[in-house]
Amino acid sequence: MKQKQHSIHYNFIMNFILSASSILFPLITFPYVSRVILPVGTGKVAFAMSTAAYFTMAAMLGIPTYGVRAVAQNKNDPVKLALVLKELLCINLFMSLFAYAAFGAALFLVPQMAAEKTLMIIASASIFLNVIGVTWLFQGLEDYSAITLVSLIFKVIAVVTMFLFIHTEQDYLWYGVMTVLSSFGSGFVNFFRAIPYLKAAKGMEMDFRRHMKPIMVFFGMTVATTVYTNLDTVMLGFMKSDYDVGIYNAAIKIKSLLVTLVTSLGTVMLPRLSEYASQNRNEEFKALISKAISFVLLFSIPVSLFCMVMARPTILLISGQDYLAAAMPMIILMPTLVLIGLSNITGIQILVPTGKEKQVMISVCAGAVTDLLINCLLIPSMASSGAAIGTLIAETVVTAWQFWILRSMLRKILPKTEWKQLILVLLVSIPAFWLIRLEIFSSLPVFIYLAVSGIIYFGMIGITLLLSGEQILNGIIHRKV
Known part of the structure; x- marks a missing residue:
């Protein structure tokens, strides 16, 4: 199937709408849900989703990022594209079997998981939906209009589910269903949309080995990223209480929503940058990077400053009086908008398209180790604020490392910002x-x-x-x- 290539402008608008919907959806749902199921209920769901994210990571390996690059490099050849899709999807499906086997064992062996088996099983649906969703295919093809439309439909369905089924503190299981549906439900539709792209590979012999080396590098990068993006919530769940997880979740949710907007331009630029890098179009590559840095700085700095100043009323509006303790973690987390935006450029938009993903993995591993050590030191005494400090320092380490690796290139790009x-x-x-x-x-x-x-x-x-x-x-x- 021949895929029309839209402009960066069009893709940015589509992905910005998708990112904005990720802001609007929680603004509709979380103020209601947080007041009904309270910090303990939201904490249980946050813990379940964060735990399931580790098993999803194992099933996906490094394909969500590697797949975008591989698709972008082969999108003009239907046969090569179909073969890449078939091979990567088979690898994901095979790995999902191991992920579910490990999840099933943990469900009985880990007390914190066994205590909420039903909720954990609901959260585990995200593993399967991530695998069959092949979002990386449509990102590589720059088909952002369809991605946005399908995602919006499932977010609307999730909102309806919320008002129909969440009425008491005991209805946190339905909140788990709603969370999975809104975030990953589009996987069903995307799978059927991907089938026509597979036809050209019918009868062709697959070669999995050619993908394994880059996939494992991306997997290492994903492991480290998933560790330090979910580690705070998981460690709070094990070391403190569901209440502390709920408080931290209120702060991290706002930060995560804003990060989707900060990185929205980078998401649509990865396929185009991969294409430019493979064709040695260096000047166009650098021009896009300069534009991305300007966007991140001019967007993330004002937004982070505003949220720091308005942290208390923001928490009060979105989560309610019971969550006011989340204001301090939110203030601590806000500078990470700038750091994540910049590291998204240096890592995902420069190092990955140019084949230097090992450096991204090293930087993220350094961040993960930093986060683990800071959390161990500060969570026992500072709870959610300690977890927030760990995240801030970890993101600083990741960004600083990548800037140092790219210092010669950035000297030429930064003056144009x-x-x-x-x-x-x-x-x-x-x-x-x-x-x-x-x-x-x-x-x-x-x-x-x-x-x-x-x-x-x-x-x-x-x-x-x-x-x-x-x-x-x-x-x-x-x-x-």
């Missing part, structure tokens, strides 16, 4: 924060206060960027990105 616009944004933030902290605004009901504050703050920044000629925002408005 929109530093003037960033300085203007920081200068405008000072009077904006002074204005929104005035009593005339802060005394308003929390929803109205956040809405007015957001309009004032981001409105002032948006106007500043437009007047200063910032490329991405002006390009989106004039459809030139």
